[in-house]
Amino acid sequence: MANKPNSKQRTIAKEATLTGVGLHTGEKVTMKFLPAPENHGYAFKRVDLEGEPIIEADANFVENTQRGTNLEKKGVKIQTPEHVLAALVGLEIDNVLIELNSPELPIMDGSSKFFVEALENAGVVEQEKEREEYIVKDVISYKDEASGSEITIIPSDDYQITTMVDFGTKVLGTQNATLLKLSDFKEEISNARTFSFLHELEMLLEHGLIKGGDLNNAIVYVDKEISDETMKKLEKAFGKEKLSVKPNGILDNLTLHQPNEAARHKLLDVIGDLALTGIRIRGKVIANKPGHFVNTQFAKKLAKIIKLEKRNSVPKYDLSLPPLMDIHQIMDMLPHRPPFLLIDRVLELSDNHVVGMKNVTMNEPFFVGHFPGAPVMPGVLQVEAMAQTGGILVLSTVPDPENYLTFFMKIDKVKFKQKVLPGDTLIFHCSLITPIRRGICHMQAYAYANDKLVCEAEMMAQIAKKQ
Incomplete structure (x- = not known):
């Protein structure tokens, strides 16, 4: 691509x-x-x-x-x-x-x-x-x-x-x-x-399947002997008084543009x-x-x-470059806080997409109870991390994001492809499926790690002012 x-x-x-x-x-x-x-x-x-x-x-x-x-x-x-x-x-x-x-x-x-x-x-x-x-x-x-x-x-x-x-x-x-x-x-x-052969045309005419056809919109190649009876049928079907076969084997009234x-x-x-x-x-x-x-x-x-x-196709990002938003700027925008703030950086942000990042470490609180002997990041938290990344996109459309909360409306077509383990760097890519209207954001989200797609989902969220 x-x-x-x-x-x-x-x-x-x-x-x-x-x-x-x-x-x-x-x-x-x-x-x-x-x-x-x-x-x-x-x-x-x-x-x-x-x-x-x-x-x-x-x-x-x-x-x-x-x-x-x-x-x-x-x-x-x-x-x-x-x-x-x-x-x-x-x-x-x-x-x-x-x-x-x-x-x-x-x-x-x-x-x-x-x-x-x-x-x-x-x-x-x-x-x-x-x-x-x-x-x-x-x-x-x-x-x-x-x-x-x-x-x-x-x-x-x-x-x-x-x-x-x-x-x-x-x-x-x-x-x-x-x-x-x-x-x-x-x-x-x-x-x-377009073109057809006489034998096809005869069958189509018999079954009434070529009502809009006339000799101005189809070249007819005469690939067999043509009887007087068939010729009369063709003349009637095409509304022509007289038809004949040209030397090059096509019905007349049409000249080939190219051989x-x-x-x-x-x-x-x-x-x-x-x-x-x-x-x-x-x-x-x-x-x-x-x-x-x-x-x-x-x-x-x-x-x-x-x-x-x-x-x-895994997008490539230079993680050594300064991020567009660091953890402090993210916390200025999102209401989430550790241990439930699941993105560390924002790498890209436009009118219709956002790219976020998370370093998954052994110190994550969820590893304490989620298979401590074989730690795997829970799939639902991968979805939550994608949603938080998408939250940055929708909150960037209002002048005072700190006064808003983001709520899930719908999650669809969620698929988990690979395990996410301690030491992995997760990249989240969220893009709009439809334009943001009335604070409702409908987006396609992907999560990548180790040059592989690990998770994908369609998500819908809405921002609402804090009460």
């Missing part, structure tokens, strides 16, 4: 609206891109449902990948978000809320082109916070044995993608596409349209699906026969690895 030098998060300057139809539902849909705060990421808001629920663009919400990537959270669905997500990643926009009045995003022309235009017209603005980036250090792969599809990511100085497709048909054989840097996305990839447009569109899909990891990636993706299933399975695997690495 790292922040790229001079790489700030970005959102859009104003809202942008697009209308279209869903490819599979045929329903009219209005979609709005809205500016979003730092660390928001991408999320979708269903304004047509009661309570206007929000579903984040998260690989863990992938419900199925039939004819596109489909998300579901608590019964709320979002269909085919991949082309919109690809546009956001391709333009290096980090934080956007997408409002929809339908479960399915508009297909437009089957590419990301119209989304790119709308976002560019809205304008892109830089935010204060640094952009977080996952730097790939090892080779990570996922293979779907059933289809032979495989995605691998390897270390690289930039986010790069290569897709290799092979459909085993004469009309569309082996194709490759490569994106060497995201700044080329708009020019080289964004207008690559390898299919491979470029698959690359576009990979970018959109991997956006579900929720973080910028620095590495080279090599995708062999990619599809939404393998893409999203790989995104889930990658997200899991990133979460694990993030949790286990």
Whole structure:
């Protein structure tokens, strides 16, 4: 995990609206891109449902990948978000809320082109916070044995993608596409349209599954003999008086933008699906026969690895430097006193995080009764120490902290990973999950010792004036 030098998060300057139809539902849909705060990421808001629920663009919400990537959270669905997500990643926009009045995003022309235009017209603005980036250090792969599809990511100085497709048909054989840097996305990839084969289309038409499709939003590769009866069905479905097959094997009314447009569109899909990891990636993706299933399975695997690495990445602090706050300054702020004051120093303090420290010695009063023959720091006291560290953060928001007390409201997702023993130096890192409101602080806390995560918890506390 790292922040790229001079790489700030970005959102859009104003809202942008697009209308279209869903490819599979045929329903009219209005979609709005809205500016979003730092660390928001991408999320979708269903304004047509009661309570206007929000579903984040998260690989863990992938419900199925039939004819596109489909998300579901608590019964709320979002269909085919991949082309919109690809546009956001391709333009290096980090934080956007997408409002929809339908479960399915508009297909437009089957590419990301119209989304790119709308976002560019809205304008892109830089935010204060640094952009977080996952730097790939090892080779990570996922293979779907059933289809032979495989995605691998390897270390690289930039986010790069290569897709290799092979459909085993004469009309569309082996194709490759490569994106060497995201700044080329708009020019080289964004207008690559979705495609299907005639045999797939016939089945979809029979089952009424392609209501929003017309020949302007899908390239149709004719991979078999086409009967007059099928041609008539297609003409009726697409509302065309006359259709024919071009010499290059696609239905007419569409001209390919590039000979390898299919491979470029698959690359576009990979970018959109991997956006579900929720973080910028620095590495080279090599995708062999990619599809939404393998893409999203790989995104889930990658997200899991990133979460694990993030949790286990121990921050480094130079303990020989003078602390930001020593024990006397801590006691000026916190009401706790020995033997129940469980932090010795504060090393860092900002608007949204705090880092504290405790030297665990054999002289701690709790070791007298807590396994005196094999002293171990009680887990509940580790949580208390993290809470006291968090108390510094919330009390720093008031001008007279000495007149306040801090009370626990909630503790959640507590995990103890390692024993804490006499001689250990504990480092506590607490950061806000949501902004402090009305003296209520909701934070994620981690405790580290010996270069390992020893404890973690989500905590909520409230400060109240002394009576």
